[in-house]
Amino acid sequence: MQRHLISAADLTRDDAVLILDTAEEMARVADRPIKKLPTLRGRTVVNLFFEDSTRTRISFEAAEKRLSADVINFTAKGSSVSKGESLKDTAQTLEAMGVDAVVIRHGASGAPYRLATSGWIDAAVINAGDGTHQHPTQALLDAFTMRRRLVGRDAGIGQDLAGKRITIVGDVLHSRVARSNVDLLHTLGAEVTLVAPPTLVPVGVGTWPCEVSYDLDSTLAKSDAVMMLRVQRERMNAAFFPTEREYSRRYGLDGERMAKMPEHAIVMHPGPMVRGMEITAEVADSDRCTVVEQVANGVSIRMAVLYLLLGGNEPAVTHTRTEEK
Amino acid sequence: MSKILIRGAKVLGGEPQDVLIDGGLVAEIGTGLSAEGAEVVEADGKVLLPGLVDLHTHLREPGREDSETVLTGTRAAASGGYTAVFAMANTFPVADTAGVVEQVYRLGREHGYCDVQPIGAVTVGLEGRKLAELGAMHESAAGVTVFSDDGKCVDDAVIMRRALEYVKAFGGVVAQHAQEPRLTEGAQMNEGVVSAELGLGGWPAVAEESIIARDVLLAEHVGSRVHICHLSTAGSVEIVRWAKSRGIDVTAEVTPHHLLLTDELVRTYDPVYKVNPPLRTERDVMALREALADGTIDIVATDHAPHPHEDKDCEWAAAAMGMVGLETALSVVQQTMVETGLLDWTGVADRMSAAPARIGRADGHGRPVSVGEPANLTLVDTAYRGSVDPAGFASRSRNTPYAGRELPGRVTHTWLRGKATLVDGKLA
Ligand SMILES: [Zn+2]
Numbered sequence: 210m211q212r213h214l215i216s217a218a219d220l221t222r223d224d225a226v227l228i229l230d231t232a233e234e235m236a237r238v239a240d241r242p243i244k245k246l247p248t249l250r251g252r253t254v255v256n257l258f259f260e261d262s263t264r265t266r267i268s269f270e271a272a273e274k275r276l277s278a279d280v281i282n283f284t285a286k287g288s289s290v291s292k293g294e295s296l297k298d299t300a301q302t303l304e305a306m307g308v309d310a311v312v313i314r315h316g317a318s319g320a321p322y323r324l325a326t327s328g329w330i331d332a333a334v335i336n337a338g339d340g341t342h343q344h345p346t347q348a349l350l351d352a353f354t355m356r357r358r359l360v361g362r363d364a365g366i367g368q369d370l371a372g373k374r375i376t377i378v379g380d381v382l383h384s385r386v387a388r389s390n391v392d393l394l395h396t397l398g399a400e401v402t403l404v405a406p407p408t409l410v411p412v413g414v415g416t417w418p419c420e421v422s423y424d425l426d427s428t429l430a431k432s433d434a435v436m437m438l439r440v441q442r443e444r445m446n447a448a449f450f451p452t453e454r455e456y457s458r459r460y461g462l463d464g465e466r467m468a469k470m471p472e473h474a475i476v477m478h479p480g481p482m483v484r485g486m487e488i489t490a491e492v493a494d495s496d497r498c499t500v501v502e503q504v505a506n507g508v509s510i511r512m513a514v515l516y517l518l519l520g521g522n523e524p525a526v527t528h529t530r531t532e533e534k
Numbered sequence: 535m536s537k538i539l540i541r542g543a544k545v546l547g548g549e550p551q552d553v554l555i556d557g558g559l560v561a562e563i564g565t566g567l568s569a570e571g572a573e574v575v576e577a578d579g580k581v582l583l584p585g586l587v588d589l590h591t592h593l594r595e596p597g598r599e600d601s602e603t604v605l606t607g608t609r610a611a612a613s614g615g616y617t618a619v620f621a622m623a624n625t626f627p628v629a630d631t632a633g634v635v636e637q638v639y640r641l642g643r644e645h646g647y648c649d650v651q652p653i654g655a656v657t658v659g660l661e662g663r664k665l666a667e668l669g670a671m672h673e674s675a676a677g678v679t680v681f682s683d684d685g686k687c688v689d690d691a692v693i694m695r696r697a698l699e700y701v702k703a704f705g706g707v708v709a710q711h712a713q714e715p716r717l718t719e720g721a722q723m724n725e726g727v728v729s730a731e732l733g734l735g736g737w738p739a740v741a742e743e744s745i746i747a748r749d750v751l752l753a754e755h756v757g758s759r760v761h762i763c764h765l766s767t768a769g770s771v772e773i774v775r776w777a778k779s780r781g782i783d784v785t786a787e788v789t790p791h792h793l794l795l796t797d798e799l800v801r802t803y804d805p806v807y808k809v810n811p812p813l814r815t816e817r818d819v820m821a822l823r824e825a826l827a828d829g830t831i832d833i834v835a836t837d838h839a840p841h842p843h844e845d846k847d848c849e850w851a852a853a854a855m856g857m858v859g860l861e862t863a864l865s866v867v868q869q870t871m872v873e874t875g876l877l878d879w880t881g882v883a884d885r886m887s888a889a890p891a892r893i894g895r896a897d898g899h900g901r902p903v904s905v906g907e908p909a910n911l912t913l914v915d916t917a918y919r920g921s922v923d924p925a926g927f928a929s930r931s932r933n934t935p936y937a938g939r940e941l942p943g944r945v946t947h948t949w950l951r952g953k954a955t956l957v958d959g960k961l962a
Contacts, residue, residue: 341733
């Protein structure tokens with residue numbers, strides 16, 4: 210493992226499988242009456258959020274607390290891009306406080322990379338979403354969810370997603386989730402297809418390790434998982450598509466479309482869902498939809514990442530098993 | 535001392551000769567010239583060029599003296615072998631009146647390192663709505679002939695048309711920063727493979743190309759002269775080539791960094807590579823080099839854009855756009871154009887001195903190295919190899935993409951009307 214987690218593209222297959230396996234161990238902690246490990250006792254983790262995301266922040270915070278870390282939440286909403294110095298200033302303040310890890314969410318693509326490489330700070334840096342670039346822990350929790358559902362909880366240990374066919378639908382252009390997932394799922398051996406109107410596919414996508422389609426219906430029958438991305442209504446005003454209705458008609462997932470998917474196939478969404486536009490309530494509430502599991506799995510994945518980046522060399526597996534005795 | 539004998543210099547890269555400067559003019563060229571009464575500079579086979587002329591410099595004064603001043607900027611220019619620079623109008627206040635351009639012009643003359651020819655804004659406050667007093671700036675002591683809203687595009691087709699027409703009255707030229715504003719909203723880097731991966735807002739080539747296409751057609755329609763600033767894409771080259779073949783009076787410039795660097799460097803997220811127009815692809819770089827060699831692109835201009843450290847020591851999106859370039863331009867051109875065999879030193883003298891002086895009507899600059907001409911000269915040690923150390927820059931700013939990079943060649947001497955401004959690599 211590297212010292213930082215900036216991009217899903219930085220993970221090797223073995224790194225990724227190790228994180229998923231470790232997350233399975235972490236998930237067991239959640240099943241116990243006392244959901245806490247002493248692993249990061251005495252270590253300080255800062256959640257540095259320049260951009261609002263209560264869901265992601267709470268997920269990281271839960272993971273940090275279950276590992277007994279001291280947690281500092283730092284919200285610097287709105288101050289990021291207009292006042293360029295704030296990232297460096299903040300970083301140096303945290304450095305002076307002897308922080309061991311920084312979980313950073315930032316509106317600017319590359320901000321976590323700058324934080325990790327510019328020499329401003331010594332701590333481990335975990336990217337919790339940067340601009341339209343990457344959101345690696347989201348990709349990991351998605352992969353974890355897929356492995357559990359499509360390979361199996363116990364059968365999945367040590368396994369990747371070889372041969373699984375994953376379709377990602379929606380605003381790929383602005384989506385760090387899509388970028389991270391394409392990278393990680395490819396590394397794990399899955400075949401990825403992006404489906405979106407051409408306006409929401411980045412110029413230059415041709416080099417990505419995935420297929421691109423503009424037609425959702427033709428991809429459904431051969432998908433093991435369909436991941437719906439968040440589509441912001443503002444995109445309509447920027448002429449990315451004509452109307453909300455037309456978007457739903459062509460790229461929304463409703464019951465009829467879900468019926469075209471194979472029996473075992475699952476529906477995923479990074480949340481929060483916009484019901485009606487990208488996904489109907491019928492689909493969102495079906496037992497094939499993994500949104501709630503994804504949230505729970507997020508905590509296990511973030512525990513695993515923090516553990517592996519900060520917890521030292523000892524494998525989590527033996528550690529937790531000893532604890533249980 | 536008014537008499538200087540440059541001994542054994544390869545004039546425009548030719549056979550070594552002696553060049554005698556007297557009274558601010560080139561007095562004699564030959565072999566075995568007498569050194570009597572003259573200070574001798576042993577050139578030892580260095581290349582002697584006409585003093586370089588930069589049609590695109592940002593001096594930042596007035597308004598951002600923390601980045602650069604006329605003094606520090608012209609010292610940087612002299613260090614890079616320049617004897618004249620055209621100072622862009624995007625200062626605070628904007629150079630859109632006779633008063634501002636005269637001030638900048640006068641400061642250049644007073645400091646004496648390099649002639650400063652101010653560029654006037656095309657529109658009031660660079661706002662693109664109302665023509666600035668183009669005639670008054672031309673008639674001022676600064677004698678402005680080049681007008682540009684650089685930093686911003688004159689995107690309103692009617693305003694552009696009127697400006698092109700209006701400056702014909704006094705032989706002016708409009709230098710366009712070609713950037714369709716709507717197509718580049720939120721743009722952070724070249725739109726393509728790398729931007730897709732990095733998730734940075736794309737600056738598509740067509741945003742440049744569509745404006746160039748429109749402007750050459752406008753120039754044709756009204757019979758005016760248009761200059762395209764910092765051309766950066768292969769497609770732009772094609773449009774300019776087509777326009778020239780049609781007889782349209784268009785000239786174009788390329789920056790040293792667009793001749794050398796590509797958008798792959800943005801993968802570092804290091805804002806030192808953030809520039810407008812953005813670094814493009816390898817294919818664009820090669821097209822630009824060829825176009826400069828065959829004359830489709832007329833000149834090299836630096837777009838020297840100094841910024842203080844704090845404006846670059848931050849995350850990419852928050853960083854200022856631009857690079858300093860005056861002190862490294864000739865080295866980059868040597869590496870990309872001369873050492874690749876695309877251009878000889880005569881060609882370099884044309885693209886970096888004669889042609890920019892002609893486009894900007896800078897009398898006394900860009901003249902041939904011959905007897906009776908003003909002694910605006912630059913001596914280059916082309917055999918020199920070394921890595922760039924920004925700590926040694928005369929510019930007040932250090933935002934160079936070449937720190938630690940090895941570049942060939944070094945300017946050792948610069949003379950402005952026979953007066954040394956740079957001697958043995960040190961400012962006089
Ligand atoms: Zn410009």
